[in-house]
Amino acid sequence: MDKKDLFGLCPYVTSQKILSGKWSIYLLYLLKDGPVRFNELKRMMPEEITHTTLSRQLKSLEEEGLIVRKEYSQIPPKVEYFLSEIGNKFDKVLLALGEWGEEYIEFIKEKA
Amino acid sequence: MDKKDLFGLCPYVTSQKILSGKWSIYLLYLLKDGPVRFNELKRMMPEEITHTTLSRQLKSLEEEGLIVRKEYSQIPPKVEYFLSEIGNKFDKVLLALGEWGEEYIEFIKEKA
DNA sequence: ATACCTAGTATCAAGGAGGATACCTATATG
DNA sequence: CATATAGGTATCCTCCTTGATACTAGGTAT
Numbered sequence: 227m228d229k230k231d232l233f234g235l236c237p238y239v240t241s242q243k244i245l246s247g248k249w250s251i252y253l254l255y256l257l258k259d260g261p262v263r264f265n266e267l268k269r270m271m272p273e274e275i276t277h278t279t280l281s282r283q284l285k286s287l288e289e290e291g292l293i294v295r296k297e298y299s300q301i302p303p304k305v306e307y308f309l310s311e312i313g314n315k316f317d318k319v320l321l322a323l324g325e326w327g328e329e330y331i332e333f334i335k336e337k338a
Numbered sequence: 339m340d341k342k343d344l345f346g347l348c349p350y351v352t353s354q355k356i357l358s359g360k361w362s363i364y365l366l367y368l369l370k371d372g373p374v375r376f377n378e379l380k381r382m383m384p385e386e387i388t389h390t391t392l393s394r395q396l397k398s399l400e401e402e403g404l405i406v407r408k409e410y411s412q413i414p415p416k417v418e419y420f421l422s423e424i425g426n427k428f429d430k431v432l433l434a435l436g437e438w439g440e441e442y443i444e445f446i447k448e449k450a
Numbered sequence: 451a452t453a454c455c456t457a458g459t460a461t462c463a464a465g466g467a468g469g470a471t472a473c474c475t476a477t478a479t480g
Numbered sequence: 481c482a483t484a485t486a487g488g489t490a491t492c493c494t495c496c497t498t499g500a501t502a503c504t505a506g507g508t509a510t
Contacts, residue, residue, distance in 0.1 A: 232384055237439020242363040251354040264457055272344055276499055301507045302456040312445045319434040326431050327349020333424045334346060376487055388469055393488060413477045414486040
């Protein structure tokens with residue numbers, strides 16, 4: 227293994243990089259049940275996210291191949307985002323992550 | 339759900355924050371088989387990581403409760419890191435992440 | 451005429467994470 | 481005396497991400 231850069235070689239390092247965006251996991255979770263429109267997505271997220279940031283996050287997930295952007299030629303515009311094939315396969319990670327996250331939340335509650 | 343900050347409420351947002359460190363996933367992977375010493379860990383990682391950064395990453399994972407730091411009173415020092423109980427439960431995520439990562443690596447190879 | 455709608459982009463400022471370097475501990479060895 | 485050892489911390493600098501704001505398009509509703 228090349229120790230310089232393990233991206234594209236080590237599955238963990240590769241995954242890490244994909245998930246590095248502040249909202250990537252949450253976005254993949256929100257998209258798992260089918261196409262969602264841009265503003266719809268924005269309304270499902272915490273208020274702190276701006277549409278600039280959401281736009282950028284979606285763009286990079288698209289460039290990485292996890293999601294697909296479908297634009298309808300309408301006025302006002304309509305754009306839908308949904309998971310690609312490889313994005314869909316992420317569901318098992320989401321499931322494990324969801325379960326672990328619940329346990330972790332319990333853990334920090336007990337500790338407090 | 340409080341839309342201001344979902345940390346500690348939504349398992350996905352919570353997990354995202356825990357995994358935000360550049361090396362967190364890889365570190366959890368390296369630690370999954372038992373205690374590892376600091377320099378041992380460093381040698382297993384890509385050369386770009388400095389001991390300063392490794393130290394910080396380990397410290398935050400420790401503060402978040404995922405790993406345990408055990409210090410032996412010796413000269414020269416000996417410090418071992420290993421997964422805590424909740425850190426151990428992360429193994430299912432690692433498994434799913436590892437499999438997905440492999441598939442993703444295949445995916446980008448085909449695309450190129 | 452004006453305002454609103456969606457889904458953006460362009461630009462700038464702020465913050466934080468990471469990396470580089472220097473320094474620390476106390477002992478053993480050459 | 482100098483150096484290596486193991487595992488750190490303190491400080492500074494830089495880059496990247498995020499957030500804030502302003503702007504765009506063309507059609508519809510007031």
